[in-house]
Amino acid sequence: MIPKDLTAAQRRAVDHREGPILVIAGPGSGKTRVITCRIAALIDSGVKPRSICAITFTNKAAEEMRNRVIAMGTPGGAHISTFHSLCVRILRRYAEAAGIKPNFSIYDTSDQAKCMKQAIRDCDLDKANFPPRRMLAAVSDLKNRLVDSDALAATADNFFTRSLAPVYRRYDEILGRSNALDFDDLLLKTALLLRREKAIREDLSRSFEFLLIDEYQDTNHAQYVIATQLVCAHDNICATGDPDQSIYRWRGADIRNILAFEKDWPGAAVVKLEENFRSTPNILRAADSLIANNVSRKQKKLISTRGAGAEIALTAFDDEAEEAEAVALRIKRLAESDSPGKAAVLYRINATSRVLEEALVRNEVPYQIVRGVEFYNRREIRDMLAYMKVIANPNDEASLLRIINTPQRGIGKVTIERLRKYAAARGVGLFESLRQNADSAGKRRGGAACFVRMMEKFRRRSGRGVEALMREVFRESGLAAALQKLPDGEDDIENVEELINSAARYDSEAEEPSLADYLQQISLFSDVDSYDSTADRVPLMTLHAAKGLEFDNVFIVAVEQGLLPHARSEDLAALEEERRLFFVGMTRAKSGLHISFARYRTFRGDAMPTVPSHFLDELGLPVRESNGESIGETGSLAGSPDRPLFKPGQGVRHPRFGPGRVIDFADMGENSMVTVRFARGTKTLMVKYAKLAAK
DNA sequence: CATAGCCGCCTTTTT
DNA sequence: GGCGGCTATG
Numbered sequence: 001m002i003p004k005d006l007t008a009a010q011r012r013a014v015d016h017r018e019g020p021i022l023v024i025a026g027p028g029s030g031k032t033r034v035i036t037c038r039i040a041a042l043i044d045s046g047v048k049p050r051s052i053c054a055i056t057f058t059n060k061a062a063e064e065m066r067n068r069v070i071a072m073g074t075p076g077g078a079h080i081s082t083f084h085s086l087c088v089r090i091l092r093r094y095a096e097a098a099g100i101k102p103n104f105s106i107y108d109t110s111d112q113a114k115c116m117k118q119a120i121r122d123c124d125l126d127k128a129n130f131p132p133r134r135m136l137a138a139v140s141d142l143k144n145r146l147v148d149s150d151a152l153a154a155t156a157d158n159f160f161t162r163s164l165a166p167v168y169r170r171y172d173e174i175l176g177r178s179n180a181l182d183f184d185d186l187l188l189k190t191a192l193l194l195r196r197e198k199a200i201r202e203d204l205s206r207s208f209e210f211l212l213i214d215e216y217q218d219t220n221h222a223q224y225v226i227a228t229q230l231v232c233a234h235d236n237i238c239a240t241g242d243p244d245q246s247i248y249r250w251r252g253a254d255i256r257n258i259l260a261f262e263k264d265w266p267g268a269a270v271v272k273l274e275e276n277f278r279s280t281p282n283i284l285r286a287a288d289s290l291i292a293n294n295v296s297r298k299q300k301k302l303i304s305t306r307g308a309g310a311e312i313a314l315t316a317f318d319d320e321a322e323e324a325e326a327v328a329l330r331i332k333r334l335a336e337s338d339s340p341g342k343a344a345v346l347y348r349i350n351a352t353s354r355v356l357e358e359a360l361v362r363n364e365v366p367y368q369i370v371r372g373v374e375f376y377n378r379r380e381i382r383d384m385l386a387y388m389k390v391i392a393n394p395n396d397e398a399s400l401l402r403i404i405n406t407p408q409r410g411i412g413k414v415t416i417e418r419l420r421k422y423a424a425a426r427g428v429g430l431f432e433s434l435r436q437n438a439d440s441a442g443k444r445r446g447g448a449a450c451f452v453r454m455m456e457k458f459r460r461r462s463g464r465g466v467e468a469l470m471r472e473v474f475r476e477s478g479l480a481a482a483l484q485k486l487p488d489g490e491d492d493i494e495n496v497e498e499l500i501n502s503a504a505r506y507d508s509e510a511e512e513p514s515l516a517d518y519l520q521q522i523s524l525f526s527d528v529d530s531y532d533s534t535a536d537r538v539p540l541m542t543l544h545a546a547k548g549l550e551f552d553n554v555f556i557v558a559v560e561q562g563l564l565p566h567a568r569s570e571d572l573a574a575l576e577e578e579r580r581l582f583f584v585g586m587t588r589a590k591s592g593l594h595i596s597f598a599r600y601r602t603f604r605g606d607a608m609p610t611v612p613s614h615f616l617d618e619l620g621l622p623v624r625e626s627n628g629e630s631i632g633e634t635g636s637l638a639g640s641p642d643r644p645l646f647k648p649g650q651g652v653r654h655p656r657f658g659p660g661r662v663i664d665f666a667d668m669g670e671n672s673m674v675t676v677r678f679a680r681g682t683k684t685l686m687v688k689y690a691k692l693a694a695k
Numbered sequence: 696c697a698t699a700g701c702c703g704c705c706t707t708t709t710t
Numbered sequence: 711g712g713c714g715g716c717t718a719t720g
Contacts, residue, residue, distance in 0.1 A: 058710080084710055109709085133706090183710050251709065349707050373709085405696095412696045526710060544708050566707050581708080604705090604711055702716080 001073060002037050002044070006030075013271040014038045016238075017045075020265035022216075022258075023240035026302050027287075027587035028278025028550065031240050035212055036065055038238065040074040042210055049077035053208040053230070056082060057215040060529045061548055079208070083223050084183065084524050087190040091181070092520075094200050098193045103393045103516040105180040106523035110377075111398040112136055112182050119170035130163065139168050143184035144220045144252030146191055148172075177429065179395040187222035194229035205233035215548070216241035216261070220252035228264070235265060243298065244291050247544060247581045249573065274301050276587075278550055280309025283593050286619045287586040293618050294576045312593045314621045319600040319607065320352075320558070322626060324359035327555050330594065331538055332363050334553055341552025341592070342533075345540045346585045348564045352557060353540050355602075360538065370541035372530030376522065380483060380492040381499055385519065387473045388466075391458045392515045394431045404434070407482040409447035431455075466518045467504040474500070543585045553592035556585045560597045561611040582615050595619075606651050 006014060010030060013023045014037045025031035035054065043049050056062040062080045070076045079086070088106075095102040107115065116132040116139075138160075142152060149169035156162040175182065181189060194201045211231050213219065216239035219227070231237045239261055246255045262268050276284055281304040288302050317323035331343050345356055345367075353369055360367045375381060383406055386399040393399075405411045423433035431452075438449035454476060462469055474480050474496055483489040483496070506518050528545045543556075543564075558564070565578035586593060597612045616623070646652065650662045 082710070186710085248709080250707085351706085408697080410696070414696075524710065542708065563707090568707065577708095696720105698718100698720085700717090700719105703714095705711105705713090 002041055006034075006037065007273075007275060009271055009273055009275075010034050010037075012269075013238075013240075013273070014041050016269050016271070018234075018236060020235050020261075020268035021238045022261045022265075022268050022270045023238065023273060024258075024270065024300075025240055025242055025273040026276060026300060027242065027245065027584070028276040029273035030277055031242075031273060032061075032065070032214070032548070033068075034273070035214055035238075035240060036068045036072070038212065039065075039069050039078055039080075040072045043069075043074050043078070047209060049075055050079065051207060051209040052078040052212070053086070053210070054078060054080040054212040055086060055214065055227075056080065057218065057548060058082060058526050058528050059085065059524065060526070060531060061214070082524065083219075083226065084186050085521070087186040087226070088520050088524070090190050090193070090204065091186065092517075094193060094197070097197055097200060098189050100181065100189070101179050101393075101395075103179070104520075105178065105389050105393045105396040105399065106186070106520055107175065107178075107180045107182045107398060108523065109136075111180070114398050114401075115174045115178075116167075116171055118174055119167050122170050123166045125163065125167065130167070135164065135167055135171075138164055139171060140182075140184050141252060142168065143182075143188045144222050146188055146222055146225060148188075148192075174397070177395060178397040179393050180398070184222070187220070187226065191222045191225040191229070194226060201229050202233055205230055209234060210236045210238070212238045212240075214240050215245075217243050217246040217255055217258045218248040218253040219257050221254055221257075222252075224254070224257045237265065244294075244300065244580055245547070245584050247547065247577060247584060249577050272300075275303050275305055277305050278590050279304060279587060280306050280591055282309050282312055283586060283589050283591075286312055286593075286621055287583055289620045290579060290586070290615060290618045291583045294579055295572070296576060309591050312595065312619075312621055314616065314619065314623050315594070315596045315626055316612070316623055317596055317598045317626045320355045320598045320602060321359070323557055323596050323598045324355045325362075326626060327356065327557060327594070327596070328359035328363040328365055331360075331553075331555070332365050334592075335365070341590075343538050343553040343555065343592075344546065344549070344551040344588070345538060345555045345557060346543050346546050346588070347540075347557050348543055348566060348581070350542060352563075356540055356557070360540075366537040368530075368532065368535060368537040368539050370528055370531045370539050370545050372525055372527045375495070375498075375530075376525065378492075378495055380479070380496055383479060384470065384474060384496055384499060385522075387458075387477055387479075388470065388515065389519055390431070390455060391462050391469070391473070392519055394455075394459070395429050397430050400430055400434075403477075404451070407478045409451055411448055411451075415448075462515050465507045466513065466515055467500055467507050469515065470500050470503050543581045546588050547584055550588050550590060552590045553594070554585065554589035555594045555596070556582070557596050558598065558601065559595055559613040559616060560601065561613055563601075564613050564615065579615060579618075582613075604651075608650065609647075 002014065013021065013034045023031065023034065039052055039054060042052055054065065056065060059082055062082060066076060066080050069078060091098050091100065091104070092102040113132050113136065116136050117127060120127050120130050120132060120135065149165060149172055152161060152168055153165040156165045175185070194204070208230060211227065213227055218241070227237065239258065241258050243255055243258055246253060249255065262270065284302045284304045291297070315326070317326065327345060334340055334343055347353065350371065357367065357369070376385070383403060386402040389396045389399040390403060401416070404416065419430060419433045419437060422437060423430050426433070434448060435452045438452045458469065458473055461472065480493065483492045486492065503518065507513050510517065528541070531539055531541070559582070564582055565575050569575050569578045595616070597610065597616070599610060600607045601610050602608070646662045652662055
């Protein structure tokens with residue numbers, strides 16, 4: 001049943017039936033609840049669950065929404081997933097029309113890097129001048145905007161794009177012959193498929209009578225096109241989001257999608273949810289005071305429905321160890337108090353978690369680092385999954401290269417190069433090349449032939465459940481034996497056991513279990529998917545990962561220039577996104593908000609003086625020293641030296657001379673001089689002119 | 696073909 | 711401070 005306590009505005013969003021609707025919802029406005037109720041209300045009014053498609057930002061959010069719909073006593077069965085998962089389903093179903101095979105592999109960042117390096121080599125370019133990372137970022141950007149390699153080649157008008165075009169094409173060819181898609185391809189191929197194939201588009205649009213999209217402010221162009229095509233038959237689109245919480249511009253998210261919604265769907269109903277049921281007025285006042293500094297922004301009110309609550313703690317610490325210790329102690333005391341509540345620690349970059357972990361361990365505070373993909377990045381897990389991928393998709397070259405000689409079977413670089421040449425000459429895949437040369441390939445006699453026979457046997461048995469197959473692969477591939485010989489092999493084996501357990505869970509829970517589906521699903525696993533909100537452990541996560549979550553007590557640490565805003569946010573748009581990120585972090589807090597910075601922080605081994613984040617000046621809050629002494633209102637922070645103070649021994653970087661080490665520093669205020677030893681000699685520079693960056 | 700050791704660069708954020 | 715890539719050696 002739909003709850004009775006919805007506000008009038010929430011009710012309108014829930015009850016609205018036909019046609020487009022935009023819900024502009026501030027933080028803590030019950031947006032997720034509204035979407036859930038809307039799904040339930042649609043089903044209550046006779047819409048078949050299967051004809052509702054809701055899109056969330058993470059798998060975790062999807063899972064929770066599914067559970068909530070069912071908890072409301074409504075039948076399940078609505079399609080609730082992320083854009084990427086939806087695309088995988090569509091591409092598998094219409095694989096032929098999309099020009100792929102349904103057992104495609106999904107390439108992650110490290111697979112992508114391998115393919116890109118190969119592409120750069122194949123195009124006879126030097127990877128020193130064309131760094132794979134940069135090329136991948138450019139390709140990703142193009143794919144998000146649905147520009148394929150042909151289109152790029154046709155419009156390339158400068159040195160970079162003219163060099164990029166053939167690399168892009170080659171990169172796609174490598175993925176193509178591997179029957180592999182990268183993350184961006186999932187969206188791009190789906191968008192192009194829907195745009196091109198009228199029958200498929202209409203088929204899907206009719207099967208999904210209602211489309212709901214959460215976090216619409218963070219959709220990119222490809223996702224926008226997919227959404228548009230999916231509702232072509234009825235325009236029953238409900239988008240919800242908050243422009244102030246757009247934090248994925250760097251990944252192609254286009255805030256114009258939400259800003260232009262009313263233009264895209266004229267006559268759209270617009271509902272604003274401005275009441276905040278989550279945070280105390282103190283928290284909202286500070287968050288509002290911060291976000292008001294963004295120039296490109298529509299004014300919006302945040303109205304708290306709660307009592308004033310505790311003051312926000314804004315604390316200066318001497319260094320990161322002191323900060324971490326204080327956070328750990330505070331959390332410990334909260335946990336022991338009468339109303340413990342849920343606490344979380346948020347930071348800008350993952351590297352910050354280390355010192356916090358140490359402090360939490362020391363103080364015996366149970367914690368969880370919310371970084372789900374870390375497990376899947378472990379060497380032994382990647383090896384196991386590479387075997388599984390080659391079994392599911394023999395064309396998967398990146399995975400085959402990973403396991404062809406793991407464990408060692410005498411197939412080294414020279415052999416692989418020979419197999420590659422053979423494959424290219426005959427127009428066959430690498431595995432096929434290996435199969436045809438199995439008897440002659442490799443130094444160790446029979447190693448290659450044995451490998452081919454083994455893989456083909458696995459393939460024949462791949463229909464009998466992922467768990468069973470994985471056990472067999474682990475044992476018979478020799479991986480288990482190889483790990484046993486390693487000094488710390490016990491841990492590795494335990495990790496593989498955990499992977500096998502997850503496969504067992506998959507086998508029993510999946511609707512239509514298959515090896516390809518299993519592999520595709522775990523490829524789309526996100527960091528926050530590993531967050532267990534029911535566990536009694538303090539979550540540590542990035543500000544990005546905290547999107548959509550809430551906690552009684554939030555600790556935001558390391559709020560320093562260079563970290564938040566991050567040093568690499570150079571233009572105004574990037575800076576404003578950093579401010580939104582801080583805003584997102586602050587508005588995760590219900591009652592307690594603890595913001596802190598450290599005067600010295602260790603980067604890569606060197607303790608560096610820091611500058612408190614300029615954002616802190618925008619909060620309108622008093623700052624306290626770690627000993628409890630007040631050091632005045634914020635705004636006074638602006639008076640603290642913005643110019644860098646260098647000290648001998650410190651590592652620095654100069655835009656022209658590169659990295660160097662400080663030998664001497666003469667503090668003469670504005671006219672300070674610094675002497676630095678660079679690779680090509682020692683220089684004495686005026687601090688105010690030399691654009692020296694602390695390293 | 697395997698491996699130890701060294702250099703250089705680096706991740707900011709992630710589906 | 712850590713990983714990947716390169717080189718020299720077995």
